[in-house]
Amino acid sequence: MPLPFLVHSSAAQPIFRQIADGLRASIARGTYAAGDLLPSVRSIAEELGVNPNTVHKAIAELEREKLVEPERGRGMVVRGGTRAMARASGDEAVLAHLIEAARLASAAGMSADKFDQLVRRAQRASATTQPGGAP
């Protein structure tokens, strides 16, 4: 199965974080359900063309967040009940983006209502482009 995300080498985010975010979002969306095997370091590294150490670092972060756990002989397995956790840690990621957006809005002199409207429009727009996405 191809990875449901890409990394951007010239982004302001380090690669390992982009991978961790991508994997986390995939778990949150249910692309990797509880008990599923996470793609191996090797397959992720080869597919994205990145340093396996970086991939390892990203997965180690998920492991630290208790989203995945190593299983002997198989690899990294997504833990049960982790979707909510992924979502919770996803909340923070979303929040970080929203803070950035709110900063932009206030700089543009936008009202709070207008900002809320925009947030909703964004939700609708993402729902139409991602039919299998999060409800």
Added chain:
Amino acid sequence: MNARALEQGASFKRSITQTLLIKDLRLARVVVGPALGVLSSIALLVCGLPLVAPSLARLMGLPTGRDGSWFLVPLNVFAFCLVPAWTAVALSFGELSRKGEVLTATLPLEGATKWRSKFLVALLVYAVFALIAFATLEMVGAAMPLVAGAERGWVVAVALIGLCWGFGAAGFTRGIASGFGLATALPFLAFLCLLVVANVVTPIFRDLIWASIGFDARFFPSDTRFDIDEVSNKANFWRHVESPLLLSILSSLFLCGVWSAWHARGWIAGQHAAARTPARGLLKLAVLVVLLGVFSSAIAAVTAQTRLGWNQSANQAIMRGFESVMAMDPDKLADESTKEVGLSGWSCNQILVAQRFAWSHLYVAPGGIADEVIDLPTSRFRGPHWDEQQGKAVALRVRMADPNERAALLAAFERIAADSTGHELGQRLAAAFKVESRGVEVSLVSLAAHAIADHHDACDVLFSMEVLAIRHGTMQGFPHGACECRVRAVNRLRGVRAMLASGAPDAAAWEGRLDVLTVDRALAVLSAPMTFVRDAESAALAAIPLSPSDPAHRAQLERRHAELFACLECDITTLIDESGMRLEPPTLAE
């Protein structure tokens, strides 16, 4: 799997050596290709065109026939000297210019493997061009003395030296163009440098050697003509040094080439350290060249001295003779120098047969003349103190050149010539000879005329006759020129008599030495058949000790005697008439 192997194209794998050789042959092609192209097209043009289209060849001004192709020889020899060197340059710089440098450097190969392959290719090119040069020489250059025979060795050596320097160029530059330049110019420069060093250092070594074995530069033994002149003696030594020096210089040039190739081995194997510090490398090379130049000079000087046989004994003998004469009292010198050196124990008769002029050429080896006097199979005869006598002769010349010494010596010679009691006639004549170096020859002629007039001794008469003849232009002495000697002696005396009788102013010089009466008596002796010689000497002549065991030799001697006596015993009128001379040697009765 099969398809994959095809796709790789690597299923057929060459060996490492083979791969490197192919690569290096490709690198060598840069030089070898054009060189072969140029040589073969010139050869075709010169040899082929006149055959195919003679008129066109004439139109192009090409020489026709075999005669015209001679210049292919120097051309190919030149190519043989140059192409291996340039190939070496192409091989050592080729990786860089053909862009294979990093590729080969990153492959896990030993440096030696890499340069071995290059060296093999260079040797191959060397062999091919040697073959071309010598094959051309065989085919069209048979009539060429320039590059024939012995010179081939030099050509082979020069090409080999060039090869080494070609590889060495990589150690001194990073550019292929300057590589070609250096490979060509550096050996020439080194050669010049070696020559200069040798020219400066060899004389120093020569002087050191001479000083260490006590060899005096003034007394350099010579096969031809000994001279006290130091400059010519040193030049004489240089003649012996030349060929060993050239050989050792070429060896040094070869060694320098080998060193520079070794110095550049890293580059040849793909590392660039050697050429990164060209100044340091060139400095080392220069030091090496100078050292080897000094070394070659030493070798050449020692070799030359060895060829001379470390001949200090001859040198010492010459010096001894020289020093003894230089220190001698004038009277004693005059006495000694007019004694018949090397003739003691020889009878007059023997001298008559074998030793023409021996008495007059004092101190000069009598043996040198003996050979031409009679065609005897005797080898060169040297007096027992040949070297010492050379020294004495030169010393006498030196003293005679000094005006004061000359006067004293001449007076001493005069005294000997005038002394009829204390000295033999031979010595007196010799002394007179020294005095009368030119001009009137008063004492010499009057001494001879008196001796003939008195004719106490047959030998004295013959000596005197010969002296008179010699001073009258005789080309041959005894025994060959016996007739001529007699005729010229007579003519000489007749001339003197006419001069004395006429009372010319010149006659004053003869006053008290010679009178007309004595001359007439002498003429009478010479004109009448001189049978007294045979009477006095026939017994001794028969017992001549020269190669008596050889019957042919003996027969020859007897023939000589017959000739001699025929000349002496005939009537003078058969040899000479009143008006002049008619020189027909009397026919021998068989």
Added chain:
Amino acid sequence: MSHAPKETETRLEPTPAFFAGGLAGGLAGGLALTCKALALRFGRVHALAGFDLNLAEGESVGLVGRNGAGKSTLFRCIVGTEVLDAGAIELPAGLSRVEFLSRVGFVPDTLSAYDWMSAGDAIAYVAALQPRFDSAWCAQLQRLLGIDRSAKVRDLSRGMQARLAFVLGLSHRPSLVLLDEPLLGVDAVTHDVVLETLARMRCEIGATMLIASHQLGDLARLTDRVVFVDRGKVIESVPTDELVTKTTRLHVHGVPRGWVPPPNLVHTRWLDDAAVLTIQGDVAVVEQRILSSHPNARIERVPLSIHEACADRLRGMEVLP
């Protein structure tokens, strides 16, 4: 102000255990390499002047520096086309130079292959002389990179040359990969193939990598840490992730021109009235310090990609004595 190389702290320890997650066993592992005080001079130019670098087994290190900083020379010294004036390249214990070279894959910035060869000839040349040549792997590389075996080396375009250089350098599955500007002039597809191939070699062999590149985004993907090189010396060694996470740009308004910037500064310059500071480490602390001395200052945080982070470091190195 000075950035002392922090080799030991910043090096990411390779964790052999992590391969167990998804990699097949029996890997050869990467080669370690130590460069000690390398010095090399070309005339008056010091191409290398006391260059120190420690490559741990399986580590991937990026080399970043201005043109002429000595990166290419370093590679040439490692493979042996240049010989050092001083210093030493310490090979792993027990390896001879030739054995070492048989495990090194060098991809130079310009293709090195004899100009009379076709691509196929060049590959056959390497195949004959490289004892560890892996023909199956080489075939795979050729297919992935689309090598036209019949094309003459001298006719190849820049991108094609880069592709062939890749095949020639890596066809023996080296355990130390040296890449000098590997992605210059290649198309987007080749770019991806190369990145994937390198990632694969990292995974399968655990190859140690040393990559010199001005494509800093690629370094971000490929390396564990980035080494900054200037005038033949290592100036600084920074873990790749920290280049982005710990480097921040601040636009400071309302400070006088002669203002002395705080420590942890990577680079500073002035744009109109604003000081543009690039700092490393904790942003909040720096902001606090600026505000305590200049209460009226207005500070904007601008996030940086690896490109700007590296470029500012390079700019910062220029003002170093």
